[in-house]
Amino acid sequence: MNASPLAVHDDGPEGVYTRGAGEVREWWRVSLSERANLFRIEHGHGDAATGKVDIDTVVDLDNLDAKLLKWRREGFAADAGREDEARAAEAGSRFGAELRLAAASAASARAARRGAHGAGSEVRTVRIGTVDVPVAQAALNGAPASQARVPRINDAYLFTARTDDIAMDIVENRRVMLIGHTGSGKTSFVEQIAARTGHGVLRANMNGQTTIGDFVGFWTVKGGETVWVDGVLPIAMREGAWLVIDELDFAEPSILAVLTAVLEPDGRLLLKERGNEIVTPHPEFRLFATANAAGAMSAYRHLYQGANLLNEAFLDRWRVYLFDYLSKDEEAEVLRRTLPQLPPALAPTLAAIAADCRAAFAREDLASAFSTRRLIDWAELMLRTGDAERAAGPSIYAKVSAEDAALIRSIIRHHAIFDADPGAR
Ligand SMILES: Nc1ncnc2c1ncn2[C@@H]1O[C@H](COP(=O)(O)OP(=O)(O)O)[C@@H](O)[C@H]1O
Ligand SMILES: [Mg+2]
Structure with a gap:
């Protein structure tokens, strides 16, 4: 048959x-x-x-x-x-x-x-989610120099379910990469854990500004003498600070090459420029990276012009977490916590507007992402001006193309917050 x-x-x-x-x-x-x-x-x-x-x-x-x-x-x-x-x-x-x-x-x-x-x-810990993260030794001793690098606690920061695995990776000294759209809370996530556990944070942004010299260090002349200036990587490694490399998918190849050496938990840094000095990592040193368009986010590479594809062998040296925007409920909660004066009914509406804009972005109807940062800024300005439309000007419309502004305006209109009397809410 x-x-x-x-x-x-x-x-x-x-x-x-x-x-x-x-x-x-x-x-x-x-x-x-x-x-x-x-x-x-x-x-x-x-x-x-x-x-x-x-x-x-x-x-x-x-x-x-x-x-x-x-x-x-x-x-x-x-x-x-x-x-x-x-x-x-x-x-x-x-x-x-x-x-x-x-x-x-x-x-x-x-x-x-x-x-x-x-x-x-004495190992003091702070509970982040369900994980006990050790407090920095320097914080226990009250060493002032490294304390200057400890970020300020943002009480409104919401740790969501995604927290636990990453917090555990920090305890186990794993290299963590957070990938996701801009403004989804990647950098602040690391900063807020550091803030609560007293660890200093150093940041290096790979999108344009950071050279290999800034990163590993360089020789310079000071008062007639040639002196070595450490870059952010050896500073963090020696001090035991947490280094956050932002937008790693924009890094130049020479920086990625240096980085590869320190990606092992006890990986040491070889400063060739400094007569092959070896920098061993302080036990509290941690390395984080954020990226917009690497790995599972590669489909969005056209939105982040100039982003490089990080190869799989490199990615395999990290634990990579996809960091999506907060859910509507979580974002409404963040708004309420950040701006307690905000009329309570307004928070979920604003969160819904952000969600609609992101859906339009995912459909490629909008070219611009709608970050939590942008939403908070709009709400803040709304509170000052008492006028949602006027507040949207400098916080949203002026940052995007005319077509995007028009579509966002119609999404906002759809949620009917312009015409309502703010006092009645
Ligand atoms: N979970 C959260 N809780 C409170 N605020 C948040 C949260 N996630 C993001 N934000 C807000 O969004 C801003 C931008 O986040 P950020 O970490 O800079 O994003 P990314 O690094 O992904 O671009 C933060 O400063 C904070 O105000
Ligand atoms: Mg960031």
Whole structure:
């Protein structure tokens, strides 16, 4: 017999094709007809073995091929495929249970080690999400020099569910890369953990400003003497500060090459320019990077002109986290926390406007992203002027193209916040 090229079974198109489950389950059954080269097709709802047949007809192979294609488009799948899926899900949950057990015992081993440590030395921690992140030694000693680099705590900062894995990576001294659109909270996330644990933060932005000299250091003449000036990387490594390399996908190749050497947890830096001095990392040194268009964000590369593709071997040296914008509820919460004077009903509306603008951006109807920073700034200006439209001028419209401004204005109008009397809210 001639097997259909579209058949899901290797041995021919016969079988049951279904979509939906339970009450709404719908099926087509294909079997060989008594007549040569023809197939019988039946249709029904519910259980194919016992359900009522409402269509029962005979077709030739060409006709059947067309039907198979149509069914597939409509979401029907061969029942054999479903059995495979069910088996895979079952196997998955079996491994899932074993994995959860293994993770739980690793966690209790970690806790035991911490307990043993805690008996002798003083390791103070701050709880971030559900993870205890150690406080900087310098903060405990009150060393003023490095304290100057500790970011200020932003009380309005909202740690969401995405926090825990990354906080654990910090404890384990993993290199963390946060990828996501501009203004989604990548840099401030690292800063706010550092702020709460007393770690100094140094930042280097790779989009244009930072040269290899700024990064590793350079020789210069001071008062007739030639002196070496450390760049941000050796400063952070020696002091045990946290280094955040912003927009790493814009870095020049020479910087990426230097970086590769220190990506191992105890990776040391070789200062060739300084007679091959070796800089060993302070135990509290941590390295973070943010990027807009690397890895899973590569599809957005056209929005970040000049961004380089980071190769997989390089990416494999990092834990890479996709940092999406906050959800509507989370963003409304951030607005309420940041601007307590904001009329309560306004926060969810503003968050919904931001979400709509982002959806338009994802559809490529808008060329500009809508960051949490922009939303907060607009709300702040709205509070000062009492006029949402006027406030949108300097915080939104003037930053985007005329077409984008028009579309954003219509999205805002749609949420009807211009005409309402601010006093009535
Ligand atoms: N989870 C959050 N809680 C509170 N504010 C946030 C949060 N995420 C972002 N923001 C606000 O957005 C601003 C921009 O975030 P930032 O970290 O600079 O973004 P990115 O580095 O992704 O461009 C922050 O300064 C902060 O005001
Ligand atoms: Mg940033």
